[in-house]
Amino acid sequence: MGKLKLxxxxxxxxxxxxxxxxxxxxxxxxxxxxMGALVFFLMKKNDQKIKEIAYVDNxxxxxxxxxxxxxxxxxxxxxxxxxxxxxxxxxxxxxxxxLVIPKNDSLAILASSIEFYxxxxxxxxxxxxxxxKIETKLRNVQLNYFGIDIDKINASRIRSDIKMFNFSGEESxxxxxxxxxxxxxxxxxLLMMFVIIYGTSVMRSVIEEKTSRIIEIIVSSxxxxxxxxxxxxxxxxxxxxxxxxxxxxxxxITTVLSSFFGVDVxxxxxxxxxxxxxxxxxxxTGANKLQLVIQEILRLPILKLFxxxxxxxxxxxxLYSSLxxxxxxxxxxxxxxxxFMLPIMLPLILAVYxxxxxxxxxxxxxxxxxxxxxxLTSPIVMLMRVPFGVSWYELAISMTLLIxxxxxxxxxxxxxxxxGILMYGKKPTYKDLYKWLKxxx
Amino acid sequence: MKNVxxxxxxxxxxxxxxxxxxVSIHIPKGSVYGLLGPNGAGKTSLxxxxxxxxxxxxxxxxxxxxxxxxxxxxxxxYMPEERGLYKSMKVGEQALYLAQLKGLSKSEAKKRLNYWFxxxxxxxxxxxxxxxxxxxxxxxxxxxxxxxxxxxxxIFDEPFSGFDPINAQIIAKEILQxxxxxxxxIFSTHRMESVEEMCDEIALIDKSNKIxxxxxxxxxxxxxxxxxxxxxxxxxxxxxxxxxxxxxxxxPSDFKLLGNEFTTNIKLGATTTxxxxxxxxxxxxxxxxxxxxxxxxxxIFIQAVHKNQ
Numbered sequence: 093m094g095k096l097k098l099x100x101x102x103x104x105x106x107x108x109x110x111x112x113x114x115x116x117x118x119x120x121x122x123x124x125x126x127m128g129a130l131v132f133f134l135m136k137k138n139d140q141k142i143k144e145i146a147y148v149d150n151x152x153x154x155x156x157x158x159x160x161x162x163x164x165x166x167x168x169x170x171x172x173x174x175x176x177x178x179x180x181x182x183x184x185x186x187x188x189x190x191l192v193i194p195k196n197d198s199l200a201i202l203a204s205s206i207e208f209y210x211x212x213x214x215x216x217x218x219x220x221x222x223x224x225k226i227e228t229k230l231r232n233v234q235l236n237y238f239g240i241d242i243d244k245i246n247a248s249r250i251r252s253d254i255k256m257f258n259f260s261g262e263e264s265x266x267x268x269x270x271x272x273x274x275x276x277x278x279x280x281x282l283l284m285m286f287v288i289i290y291g292t293s294v295m296r297s298v299i300e301e302k303t304s305r306i307i308e309i310i311v312s313s314x315x316x317x318x319x320x321x322x323x324x325x326x327x328x329x330x331x332x333x334x335x336x337x338x339x340x341x342x343x344x345i346t347t348v349l350s351s352f353f354g355v356d357v358x359x360x361x362x363x364x365x366x367x368x369x370x371x372x373x374x375x376x377t378g379a380n381k382l383q384l385v386i387q388e389i390l391r392l393p394i395l396k397l398f399x400x401x402x403x404x405x406x407x408x409x410x411l412y413s414s415l416x417x418x419x420x421x422x423x424x425x426x427x428x429x430x431x432f433m434l435p436i437m438l439p440l441i442l443a444v445y446x447x448x449x450x451x452x453x454x455x456x457x458x459x460x461x462x463x464x465x466x467x468l469t470s471p472i473v474m475l476m477r478v479p480f481g482v483s484w485y486e487l488a489i490s491m492t493l494l495i496x497x498x499x500x501x502x503x504x505x506x507x508x509x510x511x512g513i514l515m516y517g518k519k520p521t522y523k524d525l526y527k528w529l530k531x532x533x
Numbered sequence: 534m535k536n537v538x539x540x541x542x543x544x545x546x547x548x549x550x551x552x553x554x555x556v557s558i559h560i561p562k563g564s565v566y567g568l569l570g571p572n573g574a575g576k577t578s579l580x581x582x583x584x585x586x587x588x589x590x591x592x593x594x595x596x597x598x599x600x601x602x603x604x605x606x607x608x609x610x611y612m613p614e615e616r617g618l619y620k621s622m623k624v625g626e627q628a629l630y631l632a633q634l635k636g637l638s639k640s641e642a643k644k645r646l647n648y649w650f651x652x653x654x655x656x657x658x659x660x661x662x663x664x665x666x667x668x669x670x671x672x673x674x675x676x677x678x679x680x681x682x683x684x685x686x687x688i689f690d691e692p693f694s695g696f697d698p699i700n701a702q703i704i705a706k707e708i709l710q711x712x713x714x715x716x717x718x719i720f721s722t723h724r725m726e727s728v729e730e731m732c733d734e735i736a737l738i739d740k741s742n743k744i745x746x747x748x749x750x751x752x753x754x755x756x757x758x759x760x761x762x763x764x765x766x767x768x769x770x771x772x773x774x775x776x777x778x779x780x781x782x783x784x785p786s787d788f789k790l791l792g793n794e795f796t797t798n799i800k801l802g803a804t805t806t807x808x809x810x811x812x813x814x815x816x817x818x819x820x821x822x823x824x825x826x827x828x829x830x831x832x833i834f835i836q837a838v839h840k841n842q
């Protein structure tokens with residue numbers, strides 16, 4: 093085992109000393125935070141720009157009351173100026189747009205003949221807000237016409253908010269569901285990225301040993317299997333180190349930022365976890381709601397998620413990186429790998445798609461469950477399901493299957509690896525690989 | 534003499550292709566053993582079996598009387614024909630790593646490396662990356678990592694390729710010194726002049742079979758054709774040629790002597806001796822040149838491989 097340790101050490105050091113590793117480890121959290129800050133800043137800037145909209149109301153139904161200014165939209169009544177003159181003003185750039193409400197006796201026809209003119213096409217939110225205003229007003233006019241008291245209608249509106257529970261005692265709500273989707277999607281996607289990044293790094297390292305021809309010297313001292321395993325473990329250790337460093341960096345950055353801006357650390361955490369959460373938090377504005385979000389996030393099984401992420405990263409990585417190693421051994425240079433890469437990437441991509449398509453709509457549906465058992469996809473799909481609460485027996489099945497499969501896969505890949513590393517020249521076909529499996533010793 | 538390596542009836546197949554067919558080779562301790570053969574004959578397959586990179590399908594290999602086992606990798610040093618080191622790793626670090634893989638402790642490995650680096654005067658390279666070295670420099674490092682763990686058995690595949698004549702000579706000297714210190718050397722090469730210079734015994738492998746083995750002298754004796762190259766100063770070369778043709782098999786020879794001597798090659802029959810020929814020649818003129826044509830390793834190689842077609 094001493095030799096395996098030596099190999100792991102060398103692979104780890106070779107990986108960690110690599111410039112791209114250092115850059116990726118120390119720069120990417122900074123870049124991520126910077127990007128986040130930039131997006132936040134731009135969003136603010138974007139919101140801060142006030143758009144002025146002129147309206148020409150020939151129907152006489154609307155009043156100043158109906159066009160109240162908001163933070164980003166200001167309305168001006170130009171009915172007296174007439175349609176053409178107003179449009180001209182917009183064209184000159186005095187206003188962002190002109191809303192033209194014609195006169196018509198039928199409310200239904202009126203509703204569909206309102207026009208909006210602008211130089212730049214308006215965002216969907218502007219149109220939505222305009223349509224909302226018009227619909228509300230016209231509905232009220234209609235209700236009035238039917239002799240119905242609007243106040244009574246408003247008073248009769250009751251909002252229902254179903255609180256959701258599962259039997260492991262986790263309370264859910266629509267808000268936390270959103271959070272769960274966000275957290276699941278991000279961890280699943282991250283896992284795929286990591287498996288691919290570290291898998292290809294193993295593959296490159298195998299190809300490097302092959303092309304530099306040192307492989308023959310190494311395998312005259314150690315068994316090919318030891319070398320392959322050492323390589324896989326060494327790279328995984330580097331990956332774990334990277335997670336660890338990121339954790340520390342994110343912690344430091346958030347602490348520094350929060351003390352700098354005087355924001356509560358916990359509050360900051362909500363923004364680093366997912367954009368969807370931000371969205372969710374924004375929809376129900378108000379300090380109380382934000383408190384709620386924080387509470388909900390803290391209620392997520394963070395430690396469990398973290399441990400499972402590590403487990404599924406290691407499991408998925410072992411499974412795939414052994415395949416990557418076999419591919420690296422089979423070819424002489426990186427350009428020849430493409431043919432073999434596709435079948436490896438396919439299940440990974442499938443897992444992410446299935447995850448996004450099925451887990452989000454029904455985390456415990458048959459498809460989601462099946463794919464969270466199948467070892468090639470389970471690391472990603474299961475991680476996406478975990479925030480929604482997965483029972484221990486399901487996790488046990490999925491984990492056991494994953495372990496069995498990666499042991500089998502490492503064994504299988506080692507057979508190809510062992511032969512491949514000493515083969516040069518012609519790019520092998522799948523038939524060749526099958527033949528190699530049957531070679532003795 | 535005790536054998537350090539005994540290869541008995543080794544057969545190796547790759548799928549349908551038989552790379553080695555029932556090959557047996559015994560290598561005496563302290564010898565320089567030439568493993569010869571054309572490209573694709575099976576030499577590399579055999580070397581890989583000795584190094585336990587692959588395993589024989591059948592047959593046995595004994596190292597120093599013990600059945601070959603994983604622990605023996607520490608007793609063998611192997612320099613493959615296609616040299617290789619980690620290009621972006623530093624020379625010293627890399628050598629330490631490879632030495633430790635061969636079972637040396639870190640401190641012991643350092644000590645040995647210091648010895649070799651000083652011997653070759655390359656201490657300054659310790660912190661250089663291999664990719665910064667010239668090919669010849671890298672070869673020296675390669676040689677050191679092959680021998681630094683003092684193996685009982687050293688296997689060199691084309692050891693001189695890539696070395697300039699001066700460095701090749703240094704390496705040859707080192708190899709012979711290692712032999713004198715008790716190591717056994719297996720030499721796989723195409724360069725027959727180095728076989729003549731260095732090898733005590735050889736084995737010739739062709740088309741997966743061993744077709745010849747033994748001490749170089751014995752093999753040469755076996756391949757001896759009893760042919761002599763002669764040069765005689767005579768008044769009447771035509772007459773001499775006629776007499777010779779009557780009594781012996783005569784082959785034209787194109788070698789040049791200093792004067793206008795009559796020259797030719799003569800193969801003796803089973804009943805005549807060299808002395809008979811010499812006295813005949815002496816009676817006809819002044820014998821200037823009389824040499825037995827002993828087959829070179831090169832001739833033997835070509836002949837044996839041709840015979841095996």
